[in-house]
Amino acid sequence: xxxxxxxxxxxxxxxxxxxxxxxxxxxxxxxxxxxxxxxxxxxxxxxxxxxxxxxxxxxxxxxxxxxxxxxxxxxxxxxxxxxxxxxxxxxxxxxxxxxxxxxxxxxxxxxxxxxxxxxxxxxxxxxxxxxxxxxxxxxxxxxxxxxxxxxxxxxxxxxxxxxxxxxxxxxxxxxxxxxxxxxxxxxxxxxxxxxxxxxxxxxxxxxxxxxxxxxxxxxxxxxxxxxxxxxxxxxxxxxxxxxxxxxxxxxxxxxxxxxxxxxxxxxxxxxxxxxxxxxxxxxx
Amino acid sequence: xxxxxxxxxxxxxxxxxxxxxxxxxxxxxxxxxxxxxxxxxxxxxxxxxxxxxxxxxxxxxxxxxxxxxxxxxxxxxxxxxxxxxxxxxxxxxxxxxxxxxxxxxxxxxxxxxxxxxxxxxxxxxxxxxxxxxxxxxxxxxxxxxxxxxxxxxxxxxxxxxxxxxxxxxxxxxxxxxxxxxxxxxxxxxxxxxxxxxxxxxxxxxxxxxxxxxxxxxxxxxxxxxxxxxxxxxxxxxxxxxxxxxxxxxxxxxxxxxxxxxxxxxxxxxxxxxxxxxxxxxxxx
Numbered sequence: 001x002x003x004x005x006x007x008x009x010x011x012x013x014x015x016x017x018x019x020x021x022x023x024x025x026x027x028x029x030x031x032x033x034x035x036x037x038x039x040x041x042x043x044x045x046x047x048x049x050x051x052x053x054x055x056x057x058x059x060x061x062x063x064x065x066x067x068x069x070x071x072x073x074x075x076x077x078x079x080x081x082x083x084x085x086x087x088x089x090x091x092x093x094x095x096x097x098x099x100x101x102x103x104x105x106x107x108x109x110x111x112x113x114x115x116x117x118x119x120x121x122x123x124x125x126x127x128x129x130x131x132x133x134x135x136x137x138x139x140x141x142x143x144x145x146x147x148x149x150x151x152x153x154x155x156x157x158x159x160x161x162x163x164x165x166x167x168x169x170x171x172x173x174x175x176x177x178x179x180x181x182x183x184x185x186x187x188x189x190x191x192x193x194x195x196x197x198x199x200x201x202x203x204x205x206x207x208x209x210x211x212x213x214x215x216x217x218x219x220x221x222x223x224x225x226x227x228x229x230x231x232x233x234x235x236x237x238x239x240x241x242x243x244x245x246x247x248x249x250x251x252x253x254x255x256x257x258x259x260x261x262x263x264x265x266x267x268x269x270x271x272x273x274x275x276x277x278x279x280x281x282x283x284x
Numbered sequence: 285x286x287x288x289x290x291x292x293x294x295x296x297x298x299x300x301x302x303x304x305x306x307x308x309x310x311x312x313x314x315x316x317x318x319x320x321x322x323x324x325x326x327x328x329x330x331x332x333x334x335x336x337x338x339x340x341x342x343x344x345x346x347x348x349x350x351x352x353x354x355x356x357x358x359x360x361x362x363x364x365x366x367x368x369x370x371x372x373x374x375x376x377x378x379x380x381x382x383x384x385x386x387x388x389x390x391x392x393x394x395x396x397x398x399x400x401x402x403x404x405x406x407x408x409x410x411x412x413x414x415x416x417x418x419x420x421x422x423x424x425x426x427x428x429x430x431x432x433x434x435x436x437x438x439x440x441x442x443x444x445x446x447x448x449x450x451x452x453x454x455x456x457x458x459x460x461x462x463x464x465x466x467x468x469x470x471x472x473x474x475x476x477x478x479x480x481x482x483x484x485x486x487x488x489x490x491x492x493x494x495x496x497x498x499x500x501x502x503x504x505x506x507x508x509x510x511x512x513x514x515x516x517x518x519x520x521x522x523x524x525x526x527x528x529x530x531x532x533x534x535x536x537x538x539x540x541x542x543x544x545x546x547x548x549x550x551x552x553x554x555x556x557x558x559x560x561x562x563x564x565x566x567x568x
Binding site: 002004019021022023024025027028029030031032033034036039043055064065066095097099110112122130131132133134135138141144145146151152154155156157158159160162163166177206269 | 287288303305306307308309310311312314315316317318319320322348349350368379382383394406414415416417418420425426427428429430435436437439440441442443444446447449461478
């Protein structure tokens with residue numbers, strides 16, 4: 001069952017709507033132009049995880065698109081309304097969406113709460129490295145490319161995953177045209193290196209135009225507390241093959257082990273996976 | 285007034301719906317992922333212009349996205365239904381949209397007929413050259429980037445136009461990271477060169493990853509008949525400044541003269557504009 005709550009100036013706590021009925025106009029620029037932003041988070045026991053990080057990234061995405069969206073407290077109230085209506089003390093997916101709305105009206109914004117898809121977790125992933133087409137410096141000189149904003153224009157991300165699946169793989173790690181490791185279509189890349197007994201957790205640097213991962217951020221904070229050394233790229237594909245573990249991390253699937261890249265095995269470390277999974281599970 | 289006709293297996297001629305009411309589910313992947321395709325064309329006296337070219341491009345876009353959409357005859361019947369309902373013998377905008385629909389259901393597809401926006405035509409454009417981030421060879425090696433497909437994921441196109449407007453310009457000509465002229469966010473680039481009395485009409489080559497322009501295609505056919513020489517890039521920004529005329533062409537705005545690029549004037553030719561406008565007006 002899906003719970004739907006629209007953000008509505010007339011209803012401070014949000015307006016519950018029927019998710020099984022059509023609720024959007026065909027002229028909404030969210031659909032006609034993919035012109036909007038979103039966040040997806042996990043709620044456990046009725047509490048959304050990393051809420052402030054998601055709301056902060058939503059605000060950053062809105063700025064990149066020059067999109068006026070409701071303030072964080074309005075989102076929070078609507079999320080509370082939706083989770084109360086869902087009335088489920090297990091795990092739920094909470095999705096926030098804001099579109100530019102209809103021409104000359106305001107943004108369309110809603111919170112959607114639904115079940116976690118079955119079979120999403122625990123799978124070891126075979127991934128393909130696919131060229132994202134951009135070089136790793138373009139984000140800084142071309143703000144109109146909206147790198148680092150989480151927009152509704154995800155057709156390329158979806159096409160990349162389809163391409164991987166039709167070529168026998170599960171997921172994708174994008175690379176830049178200058179050969180740097182970027183991110184997954186819906187996840188952040190992590191590698192571990194254990195050097196002289198010191199555990200290093202490394203992710204590509206944000207300046208390469210990737211999305212700032214809320215799960216990566218939370219895991220890094222927890223890993224630092226646990227004694228890990230942290231690092232930020234640049235990473236190249238060689239680094240993945242020479243690492244002591246490669247993962248894709250995201251808010252709902254959480255930590256997913258990569259077992260092969262372009263058909264070549266990468267090091268699996270059940271111990272490091274268990275440790276990092278424990279750390280990300282502890283995030284609130 | 286907007287007329288809306290959904291393509292519906294139960295209604296061979298399409299199902300008329302109220303465009304003033306919500307008609308789409310919030311879970312449609314067209315909205316959640318920008319995962320769909322579209323076409324926009326002009327209808328004059330109740331007849332859509334370049335219908336077969338638009339339907340052919342829609343089919344190409346669908347192939348690129350591995351999206352199953354209704355066949356051309358189904359689209360044609362729905363277009364006929366929509367134009368009959370609009371009952372307007374002036375000019376109308378006809379938009380075709382197909383999304384991947386809801387997870388595990390089929391595509392959502394509709395025809396929308398609405399008025400031509402006022403003030404759209406006749407304006408001389410100041411444009412900015414903006415880097416599209418891709419090099420001009422990426423389309424051929426990275427099909428997952430969906431270059432040449434007209435998808436609903438237009439957030440970057442819209443952001444580029446906003447960037448231009450906030451910097452005092454009207455529109456954008458995208459360039460590739462290797463310095464080639466590509467296309468406008470919603471138009472095709474054309475230049476004219478008159479050499480020894482022979483008129484040349486030139487557009488960037490398709491292989492650079494641009495959308496095949498239906499208006500450019502129709503104009504090229506008409507111009508050839510009228511004695512023009514035709515050419516296909518590669519073009520670089522220098523070519524724009526050294527030309528005898530630069531235009532952006534699209535299905536609804538038609539031929540728009542470019543009067544400056546990055547603040548520098550380009551040659552205006554009222555005669556060539558009048559001749560080319562006459563040729564594109566004659567297209568059916």
